Amino acid sequence: MTNALVGAALAGAAFGGAAAQNGGPAAGPKVETFTLENGMDVVVVPDHRAPVVTHMVWYKVGSADEVRGKSGLAHFLEHLMFKGTKSHPAGEFSNTVSELGGQENAFTSYDYTAYFQRVPKETLKTMMEFEADRMTNLVLTDDVVLPERDVVLEERRSRTDSDPAAQLSEAVSATLWMNHPYGLPIIGWDHEIAALTREDALAFYEKYYTPNNAILVVAGDVNKEEVRALAGETYGKVARRADPPPRVRPREPLQVAARRVAVADARVRQPSVSRVYLAPSYRTAQGDDAYALDLLSVVLGGGPTSRLYRALVVEKGIAAGAGSWYGGSSLDDSRFVVYGSPRPGHSLAEIETALDAEMQRLIDGGVNMDELERAKTRLIADTIYDLDSQASLARTFGSALTTGMDVRDVIDWPERIRAITPGQLVEAAKKTLQLRQSVTGILESAPAGDRT
Amino acid sequence: MTNALVGAALAGAAFGGAAAQNGGPAAGPKVETFTLENGMDVVVVPDHRAPVVTHMVWYKVGSADEVRGKSGLAHFLEHLMFKGTKSHPAGEFSNTVSELGGQENAFTSYDYTAYFQRVPKETLKTMMEFEADRMTNLVLTDDVVLPERDVVLEERRSRTDSDPAAQLSEAVSATLWMNHPYGLPIIGWDHEIAALTREDALAFYEKYYTPNNAILVVAGDVNKEEVRALAGETYGKVARRADPPPRVRPREPLQVAARRVAVADARVRQPSVSRVYLAPSYRTAQGDDAYALDLLSVVLGGGPTSRLYRALVVEKGIAAGAGSWYGGSSLDDSRFVVYGSPRPGHSLAEIETALDAEMQRLIDGGVNMDELERAKTRLIADTIYDLDSQASLARTFGSALTTGMDVRDVIDWPERIRAITPGQLVEAAKKTLQLRQSVTGILESAPAGDRT
Numbered sequence: 001m002t003n004a005l006v007g008a009a010l011a012g013a014a015f016g017g018a019a020a021q022n023g024g025p026a027a028g029p030k031v032e033t034f035t036l037e038n039g040m041d042v043v044v045v046p047d048h049r050a051p052v053v054t055h056m057v058w059y060k061v062g063s064a065d066e067v068r069g070k071s072g073l074a075h076f077l078e079h080l081m082f083k084g085t086k087s088h089p090a091g092e093f094s095n096t097v098s099e100l101g102g103q104e105n106a107f108t109s110y111d112y113t114a115y116f117q118r119v120p121k122e123t124l125k126t127m128m129e130f131e132a133d134r135m136t137n138l139v140l141t142d143d144v145v146l147p148e149r150d151v152v153l154e155e156r157r158s159r160t161d162s163d164p165a166a167q168l169s170e171a172v173s174a175t176l177w178m179n180h181p182y183g184l185p186i187i188g189w190d191h192e193i194a195a196l197t198r199e200d201a202l203a204f205y206e207k208y209y210t211p212n213n214a215i216l217v218v219a220g221d222v223n224k225e226e227v228r229a230l231a232g233e234t235y236g237k238v239a240r241r242a243d244p245p246p247r248v249r250p251r252e253p254l255q256v257a258a259r260r261v262a263v264a265d266a267r268v269r270q271p272s273v274s275r276v277y278l279a280p281s282y283r284t285a286q287g288d289d290a291y292a293l294d295l296l297s298v299v300l301g302g303g304p305t306s307r308l309y310r311a312l313v314v315e316k317g318i319a320a321g322a323g324s325w326y327g328g329s330s331l332d333d334s335r336f337v338v339y340g341s342p343r344p345g346h347s348l349a350e351i352e353t354a355l356d357a358e359m360q361r362l363i364d365g366g367v368n369m370d371e372l373e374r375a376k377t378r379l380i381a382d383t384i385y386d387l388d389s390q391a392s393l394a395r396t397f398g399s400a401l402t403t404g405m406d407v408r409d410v411i412d413w414p415e416r417i418r419a420i421t422p423g424q425l426v427e428a429a430k431k432t433l434q435l436r437q438s439v440t441g442i443l444e445s446a447p448a449g450d451r452t
Numbered sequence: 453m454t455n456a457l458v459g460a461a462l463a464g465a466a467f468g469g470a471a472a473q474n475g476g477p478a479a480g481p482k483v484e485t486f487t488l489e490n491g492m493d494v495v496v497v498p499d500h501r502a503p504v505v506t507h508m509v510w511y512k513v514g515s516a517d518e519v520r521g522k523s524g525l526a527h528f529l530e531h532l533m534f535k536g537t538k539s540h541p542a543g544e545f546s547n548t549v550s551e552l553g554g555q556e557n558a559f560t561s562y563d564y565t566a567y568f569q570r571v572p573k574e575t576l577k578t579m580m581e582f583e584a585d586r587m588t589n590l591v592l593t594d595d596v597v598l599p600e601r602d603v604v605l606e607e608r609r610s611r612t613d614s615d616p617a618a619q620l621s622e623a624v625s626a627t628l629w630m631n632h633p634y635g636l637p638i639i640g641w642d643h644e645i646a647a648l649t650r651e652d653a654l655a656f657y658e659k660y661y662t663p664n665n666a667i668l669v670v671a672g673d674v675n676k677e678e679v680r681a682l683a684g685e686t687y688g689k690v691a692r693r694a695d696p697p698p699r700v701r702p703r704e705p706l707q708v709a710a711r712r713v714a715v716a717d718a719r720v721r722q723p724s725v726s727r728v729y730l731a732p733s734y735r736t737a738q739g740d741d742a743y744a745l746d747l748l749s750v751v752l753g754g755g756p757t758s759r760l761y762r763a764l765v766v767e768k769g770i771a772a773g774a775g776s777w778y779g780g781s782s783l784d785d786s787r788f789v790v791y792g793s794p795r796p797g798h799s800l801a802e803i804e805t806a807l808d809a810e811m812q813r814l815i816d817g818g819v820n821m822d823e824l825e826r827a828k829t830r831l832i833a834d835t836i837y838d839l840d841s842q843a844s845l846a847r848t849f850g851s852a853l854t855t856g857m858d859v860r861d862v863i864d865w866p867e868r869i870r871a872i873t874p875g876q877l878v879e880a881a882k883k884t885l886q887l888r889q890s891v892t893g894i895l896e897s898a899p900a901g902d903r904t
Contacts (some may be wrong), residue, residue, distance in 0.1 A: 068520055068633070069702035171630070171709030178626035179641055181520070189631060189705040250521035253641035257623030260712030263888075436715075 031397065031407050032224040036231060038240045039212025043397045043407065044227045045219040047390055053220030054118045054390045055127045057135070058398040060215070061208035062111040063186040064249055064332070070200060072188015075108040076152055077201050077209075081115065082106075083144045085137035090144065093130045110182050111247075111331045112402035118391060121221045128234035135209055136238050145198040153194060156187050164265035165272075165443055171261045172441040176276055179250045180332060210242045211235060215401050219394040249332055252278065255437040262442040270320065271444050273348045274339035275355065278437040279326065281334035283404035290328045291416050292428035293336055297326040298375040299367055299425065300358070301338055305374075307362065308338065312354050318346040322355070331403045336432050348442060359433050367422045380414050483849065483859050484676040488683060490692045491664025495849045495859065496679045497671040499842055505672030506570045506842045507579045509587070510850040512667070513660035514563040515638040516701055516784070522652060524640015527560040528604055529653050529661075533567065534558075535596045537589035542596065545582045562634050563699075563783045564854035570843060573673045580686035587661055588690050597650040605646060608639050616717035617724075617895055623713045624893040628728055631702045632784060662694045663687060667853050671846040701784055704730065707889040720897040722772065725800045726791035727807065730889040731778065733786035735856035742780045743868050744880035745788055749778040750827040751819055751877065752810070753790060757826075759814065760790065764806050770798040774807070783855045788884050800894060811885050819874045832866050 032044045063074045084090035097104045102119035117127045160166040170185050177183030187193070216235060218227050255278055282290040301308040301324025312319035322340035338359065340351040400410050484496045515526045536542035549556045554571035569579045612618040622637050629635030639645070668687060670679050707730055734742040753760040753776025764771035774792035790811065792803040852862050 068631075069700070071631070071702070167708045171707075171711065174630035175627045175711055178623070179520075179523070179636065179644075184631065189703075191703055191705065192631075248521065250523070251641075251643055253643065255623070256619045256715060258714040258716075259623065259627055260714075262710045262712075263708060264710075 031411070033407055034224070034228060036211065036236050038236065038238060039210075040231075040235050040238075041215045041401065042227060042231055043215065043217045043401065044222065044224045045217070045393055045397060046221075046223055047219050047393060048221050051121045051221050052118060052390065053121045053124045053218055053222055054116065054394040055124060055131070056114055056116045056217045056394045056398050057131050058112050058114045058215040058217065058402050059208055060111075060213050060247070060402050061113055061204075061244065062109050062402075063184065063188075064110040064181040065208070065247065066181070066184075066204075068181070070192060070196065071184045072152065072186075072193040073196055073200055073204050074113055075187055076149065076193065076196050077204050078106050078108045078113050078115075079148050079152055080140055080145060080201050080205075081134055081138065083138070083140060083148070085133050085139055087137065088130060088133055093134070096126065096130065108186055109399075110186060112399065114395075114398055114402075116391065116394070124218070124220075124222065124227075125230045125234065128230055132234040132238050135211065135214065135235070136241070138205060138209075140198050140202055142198055145201060149193065149196060152187070153190065156190060156193060160185070160187065161190070164263050164268050167265075168261065168263040168441050168443050171263065172274070172276055172439050175259050175261050176278060176335065176439045177252065178255065179252050181249055182330075182332065207242050208244050210240055210244070211238045212240045213242075213244045215398060217394045217398045217401075219390050219397075247331060252333060258435040259439045260442065261439055262444065264444040264446045266445070268443055268445040270341050271348055271442075272339060272341035273352050273355070273443075274337055274441045275352075276439045276441065277336045277432050277434070279328075279334050279336040279432045281330040281332065281403070282328045282409070283331055284333050285328075288416060288420060288424060289428045289431065291413075292420050292424045293326045293432060294328055294379060295372065295375050295417065295420055296362075296425055296429050296432075297324045297336065298379050299371060300324045300362060300429075302375070302378065307358050308340065308355065311358050312340050312351065316354060318343060318350050318354060322351070329399055329403050329405075348444070352440070359429070363426060363430050363433065366426050369422060372420070372422050372425060376417055376420070379417060483863070485859055486676070486680060488663065488688050490688065490690060491662075492683075492687050492690075493667045493853065494679060494683055495667065495669045495853065496674065496676045497669070497845055497849060498673075498675055499671050499845060500673050503573045503673050504570060504842065505573045505576045505670055505674055506568065506846040507576060507583070508566055508568045508669040508671075508846045508850050509583050510564050510566045510667040510669065510854050511660055512563075512665050512699070512854050513565055513656075513696065514561050514854075515636065515640075516562040516633040517660070517699065518633070518636075518656075520633070522644060522648065523636045524604065524638075524645040525648055525652055525656050526565055527639055528601065528645065528648050529656050530558050530560045530565050530567075531600050531604055532592055532597060532653050532657075533586055533590065535590070535592060535600070537585050537591055539585055539589065540582060545586070548578065548582070560638055561851075562638060564851065566847075566850055566854075568843065568846070576670070576672075576674065576679075577682045577686065580682055584686040584690050587663065587666065587687070588693070590657060590661075592650050592654055594650055597653060601645065601648060604639070605642065608642055608645060612637070612639065613642070616715050616720050619717075620713065620715040620893050620895050623715065624726070624728055624891050627711050627713050628730060628787065628891045629704065630707065631704050633701055634782070634784065659694050660696050662692055662696070663690045664692045665694075665696045667850060669846045669850045669853075671842050671849075699783060704785060710887040711891045712894065713891055714894040714896065716896040716898045718897070720895055722793050723800055723897050724791060724793035724895045725804045725807070726789055726893045726895075727804075728891045728893065729788045729884050729886070731780075731786050731788040731884045733782040733784065733855070734780045734861070735783055736785050737780075740868060740872060740876060741880045741883065743865075744872050744876045745778045745884060746780055747824065747827050747831060747869065747872055748814075748877055748881050748884075749776045749788065750831050751823060752776045752814060752881075754827070754830065759810050760792065760807065763810050764792050764803065768806060770795060770802050770806060774803070781851055781855050781857075800896070804892070811881070815878060815882050815885065818878050821874060824872070824874050824877065828869055828872070831869060835866075 030046055035041050061074060066073045097117050100119050100123050102117055105116045107114055119127055160170060174183045216231060279293055280289055300306060308322040308324060312322040319340045320343050324338040326336045327334050338355050340355055342348060342351050396410060482498055487493050513526060518525045549569050552571050552575050554569055557568045559566055571579055626635045668683060731745055732741055752758060760774040760776060764774040771792045772795050776790040778788045779786050790807050792807055794800060794803050848862060
C-alpha cells in the first residue's frame with residue numbers, strides 16, 4: 001500500500017484543503033523551488049507547526065541505473081556514505097544528529113537514493129554542511145569498504161535468503177521484468193554484492209553524486225529565503241563534477257505470456273497467492289490511467305470495505321486476508337498487485353479463482369458512482385492522515401521529482417483523482433488486468449522437495 | 453537436439469575412428485591451429501574427400517554481449533555485413549559465391565556471429581579477400597541501414613510475433629534467466645530493434661569485428677601451409693583496431709522458485725508442455741556433468757527408444773510426442789529441456805505428471821549399463837552421420853572455440869562420453885532436474901481471452 005504518489009496526495013490534499021477553507025480555489029501548497037548555480041534543485045515546503053526541519057538530499061540514481069553484473073551497487077554506496085570524510089570521520093555526522101535529539105535515515109530504491117535528517121530548525125545549516133561535505137569528500141579505503149560489504153551480505157541473508165516470502169518476491173520480480181532492470185533486486189544478487197569493490201563504489205559516486213544530479217528538499221519551519229541562503233553557503237560550494245547520462249532504461253517488450261512462480265518451504269506458515277500485473281506508472285501512463293489505477297486499488301482491495309475483502313474474507317469465508325495495491329511512483333512502468341491467503345481447509349486455487357472472479361465482475365459490471373466516491377474520499381483522506389509526518393511531506397516531493405514528476409503533478413493530484421469517472425476506472429482495469437502481462441506467485445507451506 | 457558439442461563429436465569420433473582403423477590409439481583428427489600476427493586464430497581441418505572448402509569466420513561476439521537496451525544489435529550487424537565496402541559494393545560478394553556454384557550463410561547466436569561460404573577449393577583466396585575486406589572496410593549509410601532494419605523487424609514479425617510457440621519460447625527464456633542476458637531474444641525486442649541506428653551498428657562493428665576477436669576455420673581440401681600462406685596475404689593485412697572486453701556476463705543467482713509460463717492462442721493446433729531447467733554448459737559444468745547431461749538427454753528423451761517416448765507415447769498412449777534435449781555448447785550456463793504433447797482427449801496436466809514420473813523413476817531407479825551403452829553408441833553415431841557435411845565439421849570447431857572450449861576438448865569428446873558411468877548420469881540428473889531452477893512452459897489451443 002505504500003506509494004509515494006499516494007504520499008504525494010498528502011501535500012496536495014492538505015494544502016489544497018487549506019486554500020479551499022480560505023474560500024479561494026484549490027491553490028495547492030506554498031511549495032517553492034529554485035536551482036543553485038551548480039545545478040542542484042531545491043524544494044522548500046514550509047510547515048510551521050513546530051520548530052523542526054526535515055532535511056533530505058535525493059540523488060537521481062537507484063538500482064535500475066546500475067550496470068548489469070553490478071547489482072546492489074547503489075545500495076552499497078548508500079551504506080558507504082556513512083563512512084566519513086577527511087573533515088568528519090565516520091560516526092561524527094550520525095553522532096551529531098543523535099546528540100541533537102534528531103533522527104536520520106537513508107534509503108535506496110529503483111530510481112533514487114536519499115538521505116534524511118529531522119532536527120531542530122536552528123541546526124539545519126549543520127546538517128547541510130555535513131551532507132554537502134560527504135557529497136564530494138567521501139573517503140573510502142578497503143578497511144571500511146570490505147567489512148561494510150559483509151554487513152550488506154548479512155543484511156541480504158537475514159532479509160531475503162532466509163525468508164521464503166522474500167525469495168518468492170524476488171523471483172516474481174525477476175520473472176515479471178523480461179527486459180527492464182526493475183527485475184533485479186535493489187539489494188543485489190548475493191554473488192554480485194560479494195564482488196563489489198571500493199573502485200566500483202567510488203566510480204558510481206563520482207558519476208552520480210554530483211550536485212546537478214541531486215535534489216535538496218527541506219520541509220519545516222523555514223522559508224524559501226532562509227533555505228536559499230543556507231543552501232548557497234553549503235551545497236552551493238560543491239562543484240559539479242559529472243554529467244550523469246540520461247535515465248533511459250531498456251523497456252519491456254509487449255508481454256504475451258502468463259507466468260507462474262512457486263516457492264514451497266517448510267517455514268511458510270501462511271500460504272498465499274498474489275498476481276502481479278505489469279502496469280503503467282504515473283510517468284508512463286496514458287491519460288489519467290495511473291489515477292484510475294490508484295482508485296482501482298482502493299475499490300478492489302483497499303481495506304475491509306473493499307470488494308476483494310468483502311467477497312473472499314467476509315462473504316465466502318475462504319480467505320484470511322485479501323487485497324490489492326498499486327505502486328504508481330516509478331520512472332518506468334510499475335505493477336498492480338492482487339493477493340489473498342486461504343483460511344485452513346481452503347486451497348490457493350480457490351483463492352485465485354475468487355480473485356479472478358472479482359476482477360472479472362468489476363470489468364463486466366463496472367463500478368457505480370457511490371462506490372467510486374467512497375474510494376476517492378478514502379484515498380485522499382488516507383494521505384491527510386499522513387500529513388502529521390513532516391518526513392512524508394518531504395518524501396512526497398523527493399520521490400516525485402526523482403521519478404519524472406514535477407511539483408505541479410503533486411499539487412494537482414487530488415483534483416485529478418476527484419475527476420476520474422467509473423468508465424475510466426474500468427477501462428484502466430481492462431487494460432491492466434491481463435494475464436498475459438502478469439506473474440502469479442504461489443507461496444506454499446508444503447515441504448520444499450527439491451524436484452518434481 | 454541440435455547441439456554444437458554433439459556436433460563437436462563428429463570430428464573427434466570420425467577422426468578417432470580413422471586412427472583406430474590404422475591400428476594406433478584414437479589420436480583424433482589432424483586439426484591444425486595457428487595464430488596470425490594480428491591475433492586472428494586459424495583452425496584448419498583437412499578433409500580431402502572432394503575439391504571443396506568450407507571457409508568460415510567466427511567473431512567472438514553474440515547477442516549476450518550487447519549493451520542492455522540494444523537487443524538485436526549483433527544480429528542486425530550480421531545483416532549489415534552484406535551491405536558492401538568501397539571496393540566491393542553490396543551484392544558482389546554474394547554474387548561471386550553464387551556464380552561459383554557455392555553456398556553462403558551467416559548466423560548469430562548468444563555467444564558468436566559467423567559467416568560461411570562453401571566453394572571450389574581454388575577460390576578460397578577470393579573468399580578470404582572478400583571476408584577480410586568487410587572485416588575492416590564496411591560502409592554503412594542510412595540509405596542501407598534503415599531499410600535493412602525494416603527487414604529485420606519483418607523477420608521478427610513473421611518468425612516470432614505471429615507464432616504462439618515462438619512467443620512462448622521467448623517468454624520462457626526471459627523467465628528462466630533472472631540476471632543473465634541469455635534471457636533476451638537473439639533477434640532483439642521489437643521496440644529495441646526499431647531504435648537501432650547506423651551509429652550503434654558501426655560502434656559494435658569497431659569494437660568487436662577486429663582480427664584479434666575472430667577465428668578463421670577452413671575445412672576441406674587444403675593443408676595448413678596453404679591456409680597459412682593465403683590467410684597471411686589476406687587477413688594478415690587487417691590491422692587490429694580494438695581490444696574487446698573480457699566476456700564476463702552477469703551470472704544467475706541461486707534459483708529458488710519454480711516458474712510457469714503460459715500462452716493460449718487460437719492458432720495453436722498442437723498443445724504442449726515443456727520444462728526448461730537451468731543446466732551447466734560444457735564450459736561451466738563441474739567434472740563431467742555436461743557429458744553426463746548429453747547422455748541423459750538421449751536416455752530420457754532421444755528418439756523413439758527413449759524412456760519418455762516409450763512411456764508416454766507407446767505404453768500409456770497419452771502423448772503424440774515426447775522427448776528431451778540439452779544444449780551444452782554455451783559460454784555460460786545452459787538449459788536441459790523435457791517436453792511432451794498430448795493426444796486428443798488427454799490433458800497437459802497428464803503429460804506433465806508423466807514427464808515428472810519418468811524423471812523421478814530415473815533418479816530413484818538409476819540406469820543400467822546396457823541402457824547407458826546404447827545411449828553412448830547412439831550419441832556418438834549420430835555425430836558420425838553428420839560427418840558428411842563439411843559445414844558441420846567447420847561449425848564444430850567454430851562454435852567450440854567461441855564458447856570457451858578448445859580443440860582438445862573437441863577431440864577428446866567421444867572418449868569422455870564413453871567414460872561416463874550410470875552413477876555420474878544419475879548424479880547429474882539429480883543436480884539439474886530441480887523444479888526450483890526451472891520454467892514450465894504451457895502452449896494451449898484455447899482462445900486467448902486476454903484476461904483471467
